[in-house]
Amino acid sequence: MPDAVTLAVQLKNEGNALFARRDYRAAHHKYTLAINEDDNNAVLYANRAACSHHLHNFLDASADASRATDIDPTYAKAWARYAAARGSLGDETGSIEGWRRAIDALPRENRTPAEVRQLDQYQAELATIERRLNRRNNEPARGTRLSAETTPWTRATALLPELRASQQIMSSAFIIWGAFEEWQQGLNAIGMQRVVGGMMSGYVGAIERLCSAIMRDTRVFHLTAGFISKYNNQVQFEVNMTKAWAEGGTDIIIPELVRRQQLEGWDSARPAIGTTVRIYIMQGFMESHIHQRHAGGVEYVGRALEIIRWGNRTWANVPAADRGAVFGDSFMHGVHAVYLDVLFEAAVNSPRRYLDLLEKEAQALLHLDVAHMSANDHNDPGFIASFTTYPRAIAFSMMGYCHAQKAQKLAGGNSEERETSKALxxxxxxxxxxxxxxxxxxxxxxxxxxxxxxxxxxxxxxxxxxxxxxxxxxxxxxxxxxxxxxxxxxxxxxxxxxxxxxxxxxxxxxxxxxxxxxxxxxxxxxxxx
CATH class of the missing domain: 1.20.58 (Methane Monooxygenase Hydroxylase; Chain G, domain 1)
Structure with missing residues (x-):
């Protein structure tokens, strides 16, 4: 029977053959089996990163390439794959660092013809990503800034007594007010950050409140002084406290989540995965709406939704108190709506890449059974609409957009195409x-x-x-x-x-x-x- 290293080499060679045939999913599986035998081999992680990249799983690609560079900081291909993954996520700064490290890892003299080609490719990729970053730096950052008197939540709050007195609960005032209440609670929790003796203390749960606010109504998102830096500090704090995953996609996180639940139980797995998916949702939303990094937005929210869908199916019979709220139907419905939001932003900018996916996901949401919620279970009626009827409204609007885009393409065609356009x-x-x-x-x-x-x-x-x-x-x-x-x-x-x-x-x-x-x-x- 071959030893672990020999078996890992055999599995790697099988993976290489599958990769050459462009069977990236099967190759990814072979490299995973090889890593199980030899988890300190930079080549295996770099090869699996290449598979993930071809499968458009850029978070997994980034995490595996990063692991490869940790094992071997001189491995140029690993740095290149890390750079490519970060670039596909819209992280120009990380990509530039990766390409520079890839170039530095190549020999400075006596290069082989293959190394010369690598150098030319890496330098060209670096120049491209630097130009992209320069263009982005010259664009104004996006994010809502409103005066306190004119915000929808301020106006909604003023209307609530009248609405409650007349029992008019079918009002968007309850939706935006509820979202703002959660947002403000999250901001207040972030404000509890303290650094004492080089150690950070704070409140675990701020990310949950902010994410819940976005899921209730994305329009509540607005920038306040120092928000980005404080938020990033909060993410690091909550990752450390809950042992959440800071990187990786479904191919990495799901197997590790299963192992953690089996070894450490729900009290460890539940806060870790709850924090992880909420961080990914928030990260994706901000990538899309602040930085206009739409590929990153789609990737982060999409992977969060993929994990949630998996847990919702796999642990359907596990009590909600054990598995956590993130695997519940209403949470999944809310995240699906946020996913449509970032997909729409991406489709507007890159229709050929994202329009079909937007339509597919909108149809999928409309085919879901809306989770039953009782008004008695929640303090505000806006919560119910935020996770039931409003996601359906978003899905219907996305279907409208997709139909209109297809119609516009055919409007100038022949008579048959014009009739199809009219129907669309x-x-x-x-x-x-x-x-x-x-x-x-x-x-x-x-x-x-x-x-x-x-x-x-x-x-x-x-x-x-x-x-x-x-x-x-x-x-x-x-x-x-x-x-x-x-x-x-x-x-x-x-x-x-x-x-x-x-x-x-x-x-x-x-x-x-x-x-x-x-x-x-x-x-x-x-x-x-």
Whole structure:
């Protein structure tokens, strides 16, 4: 029987053969078996990193390549694979460091032809990533900054007594207020950080509160002075306290989670994985919305959702008190909605890469059974909507976007393609209408979904019997939503468009009353009437 090292070499060679045939999943498995026999071999980790990269599992690729460089800091290919993984995650700074270390690890003289080719490749990759970082540094950082008096949560809080007195619980005020309460609790917890004698102390649970706030309503995210540095310190503190995973994707974390649960029990596994997935969700959201690193956003939130889906299936019969909230249906539903959010941002920037995935995930969410929640189980009715109807609204809106993008591509084609385009615009209008119905009527998103439905109805040349009622709904709901959302980012960005719709409706109604148009007429915004 071969010893462990000999078996590891045999498994590595089998993995290499599979890799050469581009069977990256099978090769990854062989390298994993080899690592189980010889876990101090830099080549095995670097090879598995290459497989993960080809499988677009960039967090796993980064973690394995990093492990390879820990074992052998002079291994140029390992540094190159680390650099490539960090670049694919949108981490230009980490990628630049990796490419520089890869270049430094190559011989300075008497290079072989292969090493010369490596050097040329690494230098070219370094130059490319440096240019990308320079472009990004010249772009303004994103993140909501609002005055305290005009924030939606401030306005919502002022409306709550009236809403409660009249038992009007179907209001977005409860959603954004609940999200802000959690966000503020998270900020307060971060403020408890102290460094005494070189040791950091603080409150474990800040990440949970911040993540819950984002899942309730992503619009609550806003930057305050020093937030990023304080948040990063909190992440490190909670990782240390809960023994959470700071790196790696599903191929690394899930097997280690299983081992930890088996060896140390739920009291160890539950806080570790709970902290891990929440950190990944927050990291992905910030990558997408602050830094516009959309690949990183999709990767982090996507891997968190993959872990959650796995745990939800695998430990379905484990009591919730043991496995933790992160593997529950409602949590999974909420994370799925955040995943759609970052996928949408990515699809807008790279439609060829992400549009199909966005549509697939939106369909998947709509096919899920909404977790049953009782209002008696929670202190605020907004919680229920945040994890049931609002995720469905998001999914419907993403379906509308995907249909509209496909329709736009075909609109200038032959007659058959134009007919398909028209049908797709009609599908988009229906999806946006379903999204509007799923949002509360005083939500800016409700009004905007009506507007999106109207726009797509114009594109398929719907008659006034369809478009005029939509315009009326926009006119009626706009002032209601503005009580809370007048200074929200979405409302501010689209206020001029919505006012044009209101003005156009008045013009159209005048034309109908004068007999120049009928309810069968097809007109759209911008037409002369």
């Amino acid at each position: 615009y009609q599908d988009a209008a229906r999806a946006y209408s379903s999204a509007a119905t799923s949002y509360f009527k005083d939500d800016e998103k409700h009004v905007w979904m009506l507007s999106c439905s109207l726009t797509n109805s114009f594109h398929y040349r719907a008659p006034l019997s369809v478009t005029l009622p939509l315009m009326q709904q926009i006119r009626d709901r706009l002032p209601v939503a503005q009580k809370i959302w007048e200074f929200g980012m979405l409302s501010q960005a689209n206020s001029a468009q919505l006012r044009r719709v209101v003005d156009f409706e008045a013009e159209v109604r005048g034309a109908v009353e004068a007999g120049r148009l009928s309810m069968d007429s097809c007109v759209m915004l911008g037409d002369r009437i």
